[in-house]
Amino acid sequence: MNRFALARPASFEAAQAALNDDRFTLPILKAGGIDLLDHLKEGLVEPDALIDIKRLGRAAGRSPISRQGDRIRVEATTTLAEIASSTVLRQSAPALAQAIEDAASPQVRSVATAAGNLLQRPRCWYYRNSKFFCNKKGGGTCFAMEGENRYHAIFHTGPCVIVHPSNLAPALHVLDGTVHVMGGRRKQIPIAELFHMPAEGIFSEHNLEKGELITHITLKPVEFCGFYAIKEKTSFDWPLAMAAAALELDGQTIRSARICAGAVAPIPWHLPEVEKALVGVGLDDDSALRAACERSVERAEPLEHNGYKTKLLPVAVRRAVLRAAGRGENKQ
Ligand SMILES: Cc1cc2nc3c(=O)[nH]c(=O)nc-3n(C[C@H](O)[C@H](O)[C@H](O)COP(=O)(O)OP(=O)(O)OC[C@H]3O[C@@H](n4cnc5c(N)ncnc54)[C@H](O)[C@@H]3O)c2cc1C
Known part of the structure; x- marks a missing residue:
């Protein structure tokens, strides 16, 4: 070193x-x-x-999570543990706290920060191994494309099939999250515009310019929102598929939905087809709900070893929707 x-x-x-x-x-x-x-x-x-x-960005005795007008403000250096235990978030934007409550391990959550979580690099084992000179390091090959790709993307356009690893990113996406930045042309960037596909820049995953840094994040309080991650094991592990949902309800019927998936594409993966299909669906109409969530994979192009993710994603979406509606874990 x-x-x-x-x-x-x-x-x-x-x-x-x-x-x-x-x-x-x-x-x-x-x-x-x-x-x-x-x-x-x-x-x-x-x-x-x-x-x-x-x-x-942290003042002694002041919470790093606060209300700011009609939004909630989270300082960039807020730890994942503080997000998971925040009363403000639990009451007004539970999807964000749920996204992180079981992520990583208690030790990691007590140190890792909100901005660092958004900007962490992908977990691709070829990228992480210095012996593989892959596309992301300036080489000419994506080893995962034809290799060991069970944890890789089912939505991809090349030349790299990483998945975006952040749990916070899809949750912030459905909560109208915005990162506030310093040092560049802009003062803020919506989460929906913070990341790019590998074809638009292979060496980084985000759209911050050189010299730009995140000072804080704001998001919209949403009463009916939820998050669900499916992992190989319940202890520290990155999800295989995850989904965040924010709903507007008319009684027990979905009036509108915002849905974003994680761990399935190189960026947090917005699912407008599911949002459209969910409109008018009654929460008790299980077959309509399943049919709407099944649409989450209609654009998927699984690789040789990750076809199983096309079974997991509709489940994660459905459970996030049910959780958003206050219907608990619903482990069916
Ligand atoms: C065992 C294990 C399990 C894990 N499981 C999960 C999981 O399930 N889900 C999940 O989402 N994550 C998971 N993680 C990843 C972990 O959450 C992230 O590594 C962590 O959140 C990164 O935050 P940090 O503050 O340590 O960032 P750092 O490592 O300090 O920084 C990460 C990157 O962000 C940049 N950066 C940091 N802050 C700013 C800022 N304010 N402005 C601009 N750039 C900035 C840094 O320059 C760096 O490039 C896991 C990690 C481990 C070790």
Whole structure:
């Protein structure tokens, strides 16, 4: 591992200045450091400066999650544990707390941050292994396309079949989430526009510009929202398929729905076909509900080893919808 400088700026402004400091050729922000340290250990990145922002945006005695007008504000450095246990989120945007309550492990959740979770790099085992010079590292091959691809995308357009790993991203998508940024042309970016497909840029998954950093996130309170993840095991593990749902209800009938899936595509995967099919569906009409959720996979193109995800995704969507409507886990 190369030597690097460590900066501990006292404000986001100072962090941004350090990012633009000409003395550094590759300065990188470190929040919780969970994903970044994995990258350093594997030799996937070789920064000459780490800028530690873990404690920024946090005032002693003040919650990092607060109401801001008609939105909820989550500081970028809020930990996943704080999100999972937040009373404000549990009452007004439960999908976000549900998204993270079982993610990773208690140790990871107590350190990992909201912005770091959104910007963590993909889990593709070829990308994570320094011995594979894949497309994402400037090589000419996606080893997963024809190789071991059981955890990879069922929605993809090439030249890389990663899945977006963040649990928070699909939940924020249905809650009209927005990241607030500093240091670039824009002040805010809707979550729906934060990520891009590999064909639009293979070396990163997000649309932040060089020198831009996230200061906080805002989202809309939604009474009927829910999240459901399907994993291989219930302890720390990344989901195989996950879904977030935000509903408007007329009694027991769905008036409108917003649905986004995770772990199935290189970006949080919006499902407008399911949203359309859910309109007018009664929550007690199980066959109509299943038929609407089945539409989640109509655009899927599974790879050799991940066809099973086309069975999981409709289940995750249906359980997220039922959870949004307050109908519990519904493990049928
Ligand atoms: C065993 C294990 C299981 C896991 N399971 C899950 C899971 O089920 N679901 C899930 O979603 N995640 C899971 N994770 C991933 C984990 O949640 C992320 O690695 C973590 O959230 C990253 O947050 P961090 O604060 O540590 O980010 P860091 O590692 O510090 O940073 C990650 C990236 O974000 C950038 N960054 C951080 N903050 C900012 C900012 N404010 N502005 C701009 N750039 C920034 C950094 O420069 C870096 O590139 C798991 C991790 C482990 C180890």
